[in-house]
Amino acid sequence: MKKLTRQNLEDILYGATILGTGGGGELSTGFALIDDALAKGKSFTMVSLDEAPQDALVCTPYMLGAISPLPPEEEKKYARLPRIEEPSILAAYRRFESYLGRKFYGTISCELGGSNTATAFYAAAMSDAYIIDADPAGRAVPEITHSTYYINSLPAAPIVAANAFGETIICENVMDDERAEHIVRALSVVSRNDIAAIDHALEVKDIKHAVIPGAISMAMRMGEAWRLAKEAGADIPDVIAKEGKGAVVFRGVVGENAWKTEEGFTIGDITIAGSDANDGDTYKIWLKNENMIGWVNGEVHATIPDLICLIDTETGAPITNPNYYTGQKVAVVVLPAPEPFTTPKGLAAFGPAYAGLDQPYRPAIS
Numbered sequence: 054m055k056k057l058t059r060q061n062l063e064d065i066l067y068g069a070t071i072l073g074t075g076g077g078g079e080l081s082t083g084f085a086l087i088d089d090a091l092a093k094g095k096s097f098t099m100v101s102l103d104e105a106p107q108d109a110l111v112c113t114p115y116m117l118g119a120i121s122p123l124p125p126e127e128e129k130k131y132a133r134l135p136r137i138e139e140p141s142i143l144a145a146y147r148r149f150e151s152y153l154g155r156k157f158y159g160t161i162s163c164e165l166g167g168s169n170t171a172t173a174f175y176a177a178a179m180s181d182a183y184i185i186d187a188d189p190a191g192r193a194v195p196e197i198t199h200s201t202y203y204i205n206s207l208p209a210a211p212i213v214a215a216n217a218f219g220e221t222i223i224c225e226n227v228m229d230d231e232r233a234e235h236i237v238r239a240l241s242v243v244s245r246n247d248i249a250a251i252d253h254a255l256e257v258k259d260i261k262h263a264v265i266p267g268a269i270s271m272a273m274r275m276g277e278a279w280r281l282a283k284e285a286g287a288d289i290p291d292v293i294a295k296e297g298k299g300a301v302v303f304r305g306v307v308g309e310n311a312w313k314t315e316e317g318f319t320i321g322d323i324t325i326a327g328s329d330a331n332d333g334d335t336y337k338i339w340l341k342n343e344n345m346i347g348w349v350n351g352e353v354h355a356t357i358p359d360l361i362c363l364i365d366t367e368t369g370a371p372i373t374n375p376n377y378y379t380g381q382k383v384a385v386v387v388l389p390a391p392e393p394f395t396t397p398k399g400l401a402a403f404g405p406a407y408a409g410l411d412q413p414y415r416p417a418i419s
Contacts, residue, residue, distance in 0.1 A: 054104055057097040057184070062087050062174070065269060067371070068276030069165040071293055072388070074360045075374035076120060076343035077166010077193030086140070086168070086175040095178040100159065101186045102266050107258040109158035111185055112149065114142050114176040115169050117197075117237055118246040120342055121312060121319040121375050131245050137219040141249035145215035146176045149251050152213065152223060157254070159183035161264060163200070165272050166193040167373060172249075188268040189253075191391030192360050195318060195342040197234040199403040201393045202253050205263035209233040209252040216244035238317045246317055265391060279369070289369040290384035293362065299388035299418050302347075302354065303336040304329055304366065306382055312375040318342055321375050323363070325383060336385055338363070340374050345408040347385065347417075355387045355417035356405045358394035362386040387417045 057065070066083045090097070105111070122128075137144065150156055159182045162173035170188075177184050189200035197209060210227035214237060222240060227233045233252065241248040253260065275296050282292035290301045305325040312321030319342050327334035337348045344361035347354045355361050363372040366382045377383070393399050395414070400406075404414045 055099045057099055059091065061273060062097060064276030064280060065273045066167055066171055066276065067279050068272035068274065069170040070167040070373065071275055071279060071362055071371045072191070072272060072297075072360060073164070073166035073193035073371070073373070074343045074362055075193075075340055075372065076195065077164055077170065077373075078116065078120065078168025078172075079373055080167035082168035083171030086171045090175055090178040093179070095181075097174055097178050097184060099184040099186050099269060102257065102261050102264070105159065105183070105185060105257045107256065109257045110153075110155055110254060111159050111161055111257060111260065112157050112251050112254045113161050113163045113189070114146060114173050114249070114251045115163035116142065116172055117248055117250055118241040118244070119314045119317055119319045120373070121314045123246060123314060134218045136217055140175070141215040141217050142172050142176050143179055144219070144221060145213045145249045145251050146180060148215065148221050148223070149213040149254065152211065153254065157182050159185045161185045161253075161260070162188045162269070164188060164190040164193045165268065169193070170269070170272065184269065186269045187264040187266050189264045191265045191268050191271075191393075192358075193343050194403060197237065197252070198230045200230070201263050201265060202260070203230040203402055204393055204396070204398045207253060207255065207260065207263050211254065212237065212250055212252040214240050214248050214250040216240075216248045218244070220244070242317045246314065265393065283369045290364045290366065290386050293364065294386050294388070297360070297386070297388035299360070299386055301384050302387050302417070303327060303331050303334070303349070303385040304383070305331055305336060307377050307379055310377055310379065312340075319375055323377050325385070338385070339408070341408070342374065344374070346410065347387070353410065353412065356410060356414065357408055358390035358399065358403050358414070359417050360388040360390065362388060389416060389418050
């Protein structure tokens with residue numbers, strides 16, 4: 054059991070953002086949640102799966118939707134709706150406990166990312182519950198089905214969702230996570246592309262085999278390595294690659310790029326003109342919330358479930374989508390995929406085929 058300090062939390066969120074491969078939400082949102090809880094006198098206490106009681110009830114809170122802003126004409130549709138003052142994740146959390154007639158012992162983050170990791174932490178801290186040192190992704194992912202819960206056939210339902218307008222929805226009898234994704238995504242689309250949801254309300258003994266243990270500690274180590282490298286003036290992409298057992302595969306300058314919000318996702322392309330050792334070469338990334346495919350000179354180089362991380366080489370900051378821009382100096386760091394996603398079931402859920410490629414998965418880092 055570990056009471057997390059503000060520095061621990063900062064390291065976790067930076068590490069989670071790096072491992073989020075462009076997705077998982079904005080760091081600024083994550084820090085706002087963390088600091089709000091701390092200002093209210095709340096604490097963040099993390100326990101391992103082995104420390105948690107086997108009959109303890111845990112849940113997975115998250116925000117789902119596109120990670121880019123709505124066009125002005127879309128934004129107008131929501132102008133007449135009221136707004137609630139509290140974060141929608143807390144409304145969903147309270148409603149879920151009321152629905153079950155039982156308190157949650159703790160929360161598990163749905164993925165690693167600047168705001169979604171913080172969302173799970175915030176729900177726990179504000180409810181005097183624990184943070185479980187595990188998650189079902191080991192990175193950020195675009196859909197509910199991209200998880201070790203889905204790979205292990207654990208039920209998402211019941212699901213409680215709430216939006217910023219005070220609307221709360223309870224979803225029962227949802228067949229599986231694939232159907233859950235369709236339902237919650239649709240709710241997000243009519244909720245300004247941003248909805249709070251909580252699912253997989255299960256006891257520790259039922260999820261222990263089906264999540265990645267130590268995922269939060271892994272993010273904290275990555276964030277600490279990032280911070281120390283920045284303080285020392287070291288080459289941050291190299292440090293990230295070493296900590297994550299991956300490699301810096303490309304350095305260059307962002308050129309042509311574009312993105313759009315479509316069906317609850319942020320879709321885009323980033324083209325990088327090589328510099329230094331990569332002078333004359335081009336790296337292109339296609340993203341769907343997260344960075345999904347990387348090409349070198351038109352040839353597929355890396356695909357999900359490998360982590361394709363984009364780092365600003367001038368500031369050292371991990372780049373979240375769609376916050377890249379023409380002229381930005383960047384490095385592409387590829388880290389190996391979380392092991393569960395390299396299994397046949399994992400690749401069926403989150404492999405090259407999901408990204409539209411008709412080819413087998415080939416790890417970019419051997």
